Amino acid sequence: MKKFFNKVKTDMTFKKAGEGHKLTEDTRSKAVPSRTPAERAHPSQGAQQAGAAALARLEQKDQSKNKRTSSAIKAAARAEAAEREARSTAVSTYATPAEPEVHECAPVLSVSGVRFLCPLCEQSVPRDGLDPHKRECIMTSLIDSPVHMSVTMIQSLNKNRDKVQVCVDTLRKYLENILANPHEEKFRKIRLTNKAFQDRVATMEGHEEFLQAAGFSLKELPHQDTVEPFWVLGEDKCDDLDTLKSYVEVLTTTQPLKFKVDRMMQVLQPTDHVTDFHLPDAFYNLTTDEIKREQQERTDAVQKSFQLRTKAMRERDEQQNLRRYNFTLIRVRFPDNLLLQGVFRAQERLSTLVQFVRNALVSDWLPFVLSSATGQRLEEEEVSFAELGLVPAAVVNFTWDPSIMADIAAQQGAATNNQYLKP
Numbered sequence: 001m002k003k004f005f006n007k008v009k010t011d012m013t014f015k016k017a018g019e020g021h022k023l024t025e026d027t028r029s030k031a032v033p034s035r036t037p038a039e040r041a042h043p044s045q046g047a048q049q050a051g052a053a054a055l056a057r058l059e060q061k062d063q064s065k066n067k068r069t070s071s072a073i074k075a076a077a078r079a080e081a082a083e084r085e086a087r088s089t090a091v092s093t094y095a096t097p098a099e100p101e102v103h104e105c106a107p108v109l110s111v112s113g114v115r116f117l118c119p120l121c122e123q124s125v126p127r128d129g130l131d132p133h134k135r136e137c138i139m140t141s142l143i144d145s146p147v148h149m150s151v152t153m154i155q156s157l158n159k160n161r162d163k164v165q166v167c168v169d170t171l172r173k174y175l176e177n178i179l180a181n182p183h184e185e186k187f188r189k190i191r192l193t194n195k196a197f198q199d200r201v202a203t204m205e206g207h208e209e210f211l212q213a214a215g216f217s218l219k220e221l222p223h224q225d226t227v228e229p230f231w232v233l234g235e236d237k238c239d240d241l242d243t244l245k246s247y248v249e250v251l252t253t254t255q256p257l258k259f260k261v262d263r264m265m266q267v268l269q270p271t272d273h274v275t276d277f278h279l280p281d282a283f284y285n286l287t288t289d290e291i292k293r294e295q296q297e298r299t300d301a302v303q304k305s306f307q308l309r310t311k312a313m314r315e316r317d318e319q320q321n322l323r324r325y326n327f328t329l330i331r332v333r334f335p336d337n338l339l340l341q342g343v344f345r346a347q348e349r350l351s352t353l354v355q356f357v358r359n360a361l362v363s364d365w366l367p368f369v370l371s372s373a374t375g376q377r378l379e380e381e382e383v384s385f386a387e388l389g390l391v392p393a394a395v396v397n398f399t400w401d402p403s404i405m406a407d408i409a410a411q412q413g414a415a416t417n418n419q420y421l422k423p
Contacts, residue, residue, distance in 0.1 A: 019331060113126060114282045115127065115343075117262050118137055147247055151206060152256070153209060157206060158204050163200075167204040174190060178238060179248070186235075188232040188233040190216070191228060192228070193228055215233070216232060218231060222290055260345065263342040264342065267340055268331070279392055282326065283328070284324070328344050329342075329393040332370070333395055334398045334421070335398070336420065340398075346384065349385075350383055350384075357370070366404065369399050369402075373397070
């Protein structure tokens with residue numbers, strides 16, 4: 001490689017020395033013409049395009065390098081700014097926590113509704129399920145006690161009390177006629193198309209079940225040149241008059257099923273909201289508009305108290321007020337602030353509350369006192385909750401009878417323990 005460059009250098013030196021000549025030539029008589037530099041050829045169009053492309057690649061490479069460097073710097077700057085913002089947000093959140101979002105909601109009912117205890121199966125039944133449960137329970141019991149339960153069906157499944165009584169009286173009259181004339185055929189037959197039977201008996205649910213249970217059967221018999229259906233009591237049934245008398249007794253004494261209010265007893269822990277009641281609509285015997293007007297009526301009542309009014313006017317207003325409520329929710333507050341809660345009919349007597357409380361006490365033999373929220377003793381046990389003003393909800397206070405507790409303390413040296421309610 002070194003020899004190559006030396007040769008190139010030598011060639012360049014000879015070219016600068018000019019045109020060659022022989023040693024015998026006279027160089028003085030011949031002037032050496034001056035060399036003019038050869039004009040550089042203009043590059044072709046293809047060469048220009050190739051050069052432009054090469055320059056563009058170089059520039060793009062430089063710009064890409066600069067761009068990558070700029071992008072990296074900007075990305076690093078953004079990451080650092082985001083980290084500072086996150087730290088700032090964390091500190092701010094810790095210092096002033098955001099307030100929780102509050103949603104308005106309906107108040108929780110103090111009691112879910114009104115329920116009743118079935119006298120046949122002792123099952124707790126909601127108010128809107130009374131009729132289907134009543135029918136189902138009676139039909140189930142009809143197999144074991146057909147006469148009694150068929151009369152119970154008449155008494156319990158028909159709403160019109162006057163028509164029910166007419167039906168029962170008519171059926172009883174049929175049996176009494178047979179007892180008075182056991183061997184007369186006409187008293188053992190009841191024509192279904194008879195007007196009296198149609199008006200008094202045929203429309204009552206349960207009458208067919210009773211007639212079948214009493215020994216009657218349906219037969220087609222001739223009547224006035226035609227054949228009509230009759231309920232007919234077999235002649236052999238008339239020989240057992242004592243049984244027929246027992247059927248008359250059942251018709252006379254059987255009453256409609258009475259579903260007692262399920263107390264739905266609850267023991268509530270001490271709370272500052274003991275007087276906050278949210279009751280279902282079943283507690284009120286009022287329309288929505290009447291409930292809205294109740295507050296205004298109370299204001300009017302205060303104004304009426306200053307007016308001269310007759311005794312009849314006062315009694316009429318009192319009776320209207322007594323019918324405003326169907327049920328009442330009573331909370332009994334004990335000295336340890338526990339609350340015993342139960343549901344009652346508005347027309348039930350105070351004695352039912354006394355018995356309700358006594359059944360829940362550990363020392364159920366000790367006398368106690370119930371008083372209103374204002375401290376007034378509730379002593380009239382034969383007065384209804386409505387008459388006492390304990391509707392549609394109220395809080396009453398419980399204490400042991402002070403005189404009895406004083407005697408116990410004097411004899412035993414200490415009063416009874418502080419446990420009031422059974423676990």
